[in-house]
Amino acid sequence: MLTRVLLALLMVSASVGASVRSFDGVEWKVESSRYDATLYWQLEPSVIVSFYKQAGLPVEFRLLAPNLIEKADNASLFIMSSPLKPYKNKEPVGEVLKSGRRMSDGRQIEFVGEVPKLLDAMSKGDWGVVELQMPSGVQNVLEVPAIDFLKPLQAFNDKRSVLPLLGWEQGKETTLHFDVSEYRLNSKNRQDLQDLVGLIAYDGEVTSIEVDGHTDLTGHRLNNLTLSQQRARAVQDYLMELGIDEELITAVRHHGQRYPVPDASHQENRRVEIRLFR
Structure with missing residues (x-):
């Protein structure tokens, strides 16, 4: 059973086969310190999607959504075509198992590895998507839109380009x-x-x-x-x-x-x- 959970103004579950898209108010922001930089979209205090770069470490994709993550067995990250572009098959970026350290706290998932490929794809108009597999067999799908993304992405890239090689x-x-x-x-x-x-x-x-x-x-x-x-x-x-x-x-x-x-x-x-x- 597939349940779509779209990152809109709230986390919204739709029935099987339904399509719920309301991305008004999508606003990507950038924050940085001397040793890190974050490109993020905050839907509500407990739901945040972000790309995080710490000096000396690879860039990460993070999803903070405690109510969903604590119930999931595993999570997968993909590149998908946006609704405004011709359909193409999803391209895998990474997977996190609940037993792994990247999902152990039940609040935040952190993907590493091919995250720069996702950033590059979103800069060209593609979207990201996280699939959360629940013990019941239900799969929650969280879409990450590349709406008004280019300027914040450039600011994020500028910030991380000046970070030291070693944190x-x-x-x-x-x-x-x-x-x-x-x-x-x-x-x-x-x-x-x-x-x-x-x-x-x-x-x-x-x-x-x-x-x-x-x-x-x-x-x-x-x-x-x-x-x-x-x-x-x-x-x-x-x-x-x-x-x-x-x-x-x-x-x-x-x-x-x-x-x-x-x-x-x-x-x-x-x-x-x-x-x-x-």
Whole structure:
């Protein structure tokens, strides 16, 4: 049994085969902070459709609709043709299962993955649609119209284009990994540190950086202590090479094998941890 639930002024259920479309008052808005940007349409306080971009993470499609989501077993996101365009088959964008973390709170669904494809399609006049599968077999369909969408989308794209490559939540604790017996930085280590320095410059409020070197549990304890020191110093030197003031780096410590990550592999323990403080 298929029940259409259209995102209009209210969530409206129609009987099977009926068509209810009343999209007067559709107004997409944009909000942003230093580390995120949101393009959203709020039907009522508890029903919000949004595209969300956090610095350092992929853009997400979100649906906040507690009364529907808490009862659903799974949800699927599609691209569909608008009522004003010739019909075409739906194009899948993503799926969320109730057992998955993206639907676990029963209030909000978050789709990741091919969401940019949905944004691009809606910029060309297509719509989005969410299908919620209920335990009873009923399927609720929520349509997301691309009405008066282009200007808000451009504003959203402008906001997210200036976000840093790394967000504060991801960057405030950074871990670099090393090969066996190696202390020199590889290309990924260097790129991660470049992104971190970009975050520090963007944030402008970092008052302290701490660097801690570690090794795995193999090898001689004293040799590991020296190796962890070399790793920490390599990170310190590269941070300074990238323009970080030496006084901002308030601690450079080496621990050898004394603090292994619980239940971790040797690879995960060959590491340098960098912490930022405001």
